[in-house]
Structure formats: C-alpha cells, structure tokens
Amino acid sequence: MSWVIGRTAAMADPEVARAKVLAKLRTLAELDDPESLVVPILIDAVMLVESYRGARHQPTFLPELGASVDALLRELTIVEKSNAMVE
Numbered sequence: 737m738s739w740v741i742g743r744t745a746a747m748a749d750p751e752v753a754r755a756k757v758l759a760k761l762r763t764l765a766e767l768d769d770p771e772s773l774v775v776p777i778l779i780d781a782v783m784l785v786e787s788y789r790g791a792r793h794q795p796t797f798l799p800e801l802g803a804s805v806d807a808l809l810r811e812l813t814i815v816e817k818s819n820a821m822v823e
Contacts, residue, residue, distance in 0.1 A: 747796065781805055 746753040764770040785805045788794050 750797070750800075778808070782809070 741753045785802045
C-alpha cells in the first residue's frame with residue numbers, strides 16, 4: 737500500500753504533508769463505518785502522547801500530536817460538562 741507522503745516529505749514541509757493527509761482523509765465519508773477505523777487511531781494517539789509526556793527524547797511531531805490530543809480532550813470535556821449541565 738502506498739502512502740501520499742513519506743518521512744522526508746513530512747520533515748521537509750510539514751504543512752504541505754498535513755494538507756496531503758487531510759485530502760486523503762476526506763474520503764473517510766465514503767466508507768461504510770469510518771468510526772471503526774478512526775476511533776482506534778484516536779485512542780492510540782492519546783496513549784502515545786500520554787506515554788511520552790515529559791520524556792527526554794520525544795519522537796518527531798509528538799509536540800504537535802500532543803497539542804492536537806489536548807485540544808480534542810478539551811473539546812470533549814466541554815461537551816461532557818455541557819451535557820451534565822443539561823441533565
């Protein structure tokens with residue numbers, strides 16, 4: 737299976753690489769059950785960020801992934817608190 741970007745491209749120009757990934761991910765809506773593929777990846781991303789948080793030698797793009805995971809967790813917390821207030 738070929739991928740739209742490689743490590744070299746991602747390191748050379750992360751914004752262009754992200755745009756290519758986003759273009760590829762737009763096809764998720766065409767899948768029968770995209771959540772079954774995306775949710776495990778999100779869980780792995782959260783676990784990866786948490787396992788490396790504060791580590792001396794972090795993998796490339798971990799700070800960006802950490803920021804993304806933190807933003808996702810913030811939004812989920814807001815939704816949970818809003819739902820709790822409604823109940």
